Amino acid sequence: MSPHFLAFDIGTSGVKAVVVDADGALLDSAYRGYGIQTVNDAVDQDLDLIISSALDAAEELLGRVRSNHGASVSIEGISVTAQMFNLVAVDESGKPLLPMISWLDQRAEGAARALAEIVPPSTQFKRFSAVLSAKDILPKILWLRNNRPEVYASTAKLLDCKEAVVLYLTGEAVTDHAGASAYRLYAHHSRGWDRGACEAAGIDPDKLPAVRNATDVAGPLVPDVARRLGLPADTPVYVGVGDVPASQLGSGAVDPGDLHVSLGTAVYFGLMMSERRVDPRHRLGPLAHADAQRWILWLEIATGGAALTWALRMLGLGEPGSVDYTRVERMVEDSADDMDGLLFAPWLSGERVPVFDDAARASFIGLGLHHTPGHILRAVMEGVAFQMRWALQYGLEYGEDVKRIRAVGGGSMGSVWMQIIADVLERPLEVIAEPQDAGAIGAAACAIVGRGAKPNYSFLAGRATVTRRYLPHPDRSLEYCARYAQYQRLYDALYPIYHQTGNEARL
Incomplete structure (x- = not known):
């Protein structure tokens, strides 16, 4: 059986599931659409709908792959990429406490202004590596803490979209280094959370996901999802990366x-x-x-x-x-x-x-x-x-x-x-x-390299054909x-x- 990989690309308007081989060549794909909910400056998405759409697409895709290729295709790993700069607050069981706050959401504008009064823009760049706006994750967290304190108190982890999906697939709350740096609470020298930045913003670092390499295994696929997709329960799910670095990789x-x-x-x-x-x-x-x-x-x-x-x-x-x-x-x-x-x-x-x-x-x-x-x-x-x-x-x-x-x-x-x-x-x-x-190809590359099918990402330069x-x-x-x-x-x-x-x- 030849090694293949399942990857998800979870966008704002829909999710694509793909199966690729060890060279990153696309075997087949499936898509499911969904939307956003807008009320004034609030822009939300239903994470349960996103996940169910992803699994529906994967079921259709894997069924077609099995029908067309039989036992010659073996899924050796799974990886996810997703839209970045969202916020999902989950409890100890991993259940979302609110709809996902979209990267398009503007409710945190006041929180961004309030942060600027405490940490001026010139200091923000030194402390957080950016001057923050309402579209950034950190002001969204501050909005949640200040406006929904009961939800913030019940929150076990503060996640972005990809991290929330990986949590559902594995039960593990992990992010990659690119994803961590998007929080603007990342210590670039130690490649972990910057506790000084967390303290300056008033954020509990224990509510943040563990930081791992994109090519690390986040965990095995949970049994319920494995049964639904017809995959072995020990199928590894890789940490993956968000849409910005994934698209960079997939473009070659x-x-x-x-x-x-x-x-x-x-x-x-x-x-x-x-x-x-x-x-x-x-x-x-x-x-x-x-x-x-x-x-x-x-x-x-x-x-x-x-x-x-x-x-x-x-x-x-x-x-x-x-x-x-x-x-x-x-x-x-x-x-x-x-x-x-x-x-x-x-x-x-x-x-x-x-x-x-x-x-x-x-x-x-x-x-x-x-x-x-x-x-x-x-x-x-x-x-x-x-x-x-x-x-x-x-x-x-x-x-x-x-x-x-x-x-x-x-x-x-x-x-x-x-x-x-x-x-x-x-x-x-x-x-x-x-x-x-x-x-999706960029996401799959994290699993391909993580599994050892390729030594690094350089193979992607030759894979992408300019048409x-x-x-x-x-x-x-x-x-x-x-x-x-x-x-x-x-x-x-x-x-x-x-x-x-x-x-x-x-x-």
Whole structure:
């Protein structure tokens, strides 16, 4: 029997289960969708639904694999990747005490401001390796402690999404080094929890998961899940990594200077670093990586694909799964030459890099009577691309030379949007085969290396095949440079408006 591995990629809108061989080649996959629940600034997800969807997808997948390949496929290990910067509070039995607080959630804005009064931003960067916003895990924990003290008192462990799923599969509360560094309570020198940072924030370190290597075994699959999936009870489940480092691995961007961009609900860049470089502006520290010798600079645009999904829904063009994207691309392409200065600021849920402002909100600027849905959709795509350029410029200040950009995620399937991004960035974009599977492949790589089937992650560079390159068009890039300069002025122009509105709302 040939060794194969089962991996889960748990995203914001759905979960994908894959089976890969020891070279990382995809054998088969299955998907289940779900959604988020929003009320004002609260954004929650049902962890029980996420887990049941993952197991449903795995049952379907493994049933098909057994039917098509029989006993020739042996599942030698399981690994998980998932969306990062969420919060799941669980009790001693591992049961969630509340719905998962999403990375999109804004309830912790007040907690982030209160923390800044106790630990000023300049001190935060030294103490926590970042200046914290409502989207970070630590302010979410503070919100829980301050607003739901009875829940916090009953909490045994404070987990991110991947860690909560691994806990369900194994009964063990563990995180990897990249996941731990996302809490901003991580001691980079000792590669464990920084008790001084925990004390400064008022967080009980005993409520945090154990920190292990991504390639370590978290534990064997619990008997109930093993029986459901038809797997041996001693099937190892590996610690794995979150979606940022997993996508970096799956894209084949495994060398220093390699950059990947994930076009999903959020858009983010991951820049592989040979050393832990310091932000010249003292705002954002890099994350640890699956490879202990590497670091990854994470540059997020909070609503990328989510902005397009929102626009399609608002224009009555359908929900995910029912949108005619061929029509959408034609509408966007037909609107290219008469945008007439229309700009979109894509800050639907605050923004991270480079403004780091929870209160920022989206705006259309320059709407005219002649603008159509096609113009609106193009403005959204261009606005996300402009924000990407702004974030990338911020990242380049760290001093790591960018060698190439690999695009992954569902958003990389659209050629028009990809060309807009290449034109705005003035850089070529490489799209790999099966870009939507990169996160799951990266998760599987943790099990492949952990099991000893490969000595390290370097095999991923050759596994990822570039199927298309988008080269910037000089004339369009020149036009975008002028419009990008206008775009950068939007934040300063709009700042007094949404901050004043926010202050009035708090009175």
